[in-house]
Amino acid sequence: QVQLVESGGGEVQAGGSLRLSCAASGRITSYAMAWFRQALGMEREFVAAISWNGAATYYANSVKGRFTISRDNAKNTVYLQMNNLKPEDTAVYYCAVRDGYYSGSFYPPGGMDHWGKGTLVTVSS
Secondary structure (H helix, E strand, O other): OOOEEEEOOEEEEOOOOEEEEEEEOOOOOOOEEEEEEEOOOOOOEEEEEEOOOOOOEEEOOOOOOOEEEEEEHHHOEEEEEEOOOOHHHOEEEEEEEEOOOOOOOOOOHHHOOEEOOOEEEEEEO
16 A cells, blocks of 8 residues: 655745645556645645646646646655645645546545645745
């Protein structure tokens, strides 16, 4: 079973940037990778995803144009570059994988196979 460890969270002022990393314990070549977030008192929501081969990326409308997801299969790591952060981006960010060489655009939280424990991002105004 693959284990995922997120890092890179922290506190930043509005308009600032952070880069999150998600390191996997094993090879991720067959996994689609995704980031989700959960704000206090809210449901977990999809943020971004990248297909198993990196050919396709998907974003929530709320982050499109500000966040960029990428992957480095040689390092078994996926990244989320977050620019122009807003206070409403404050949340715990989770990395998740979906096995089976998935390239589609549908990433319900219940459809993911493994999860990390999350990293907190706080954006102050």
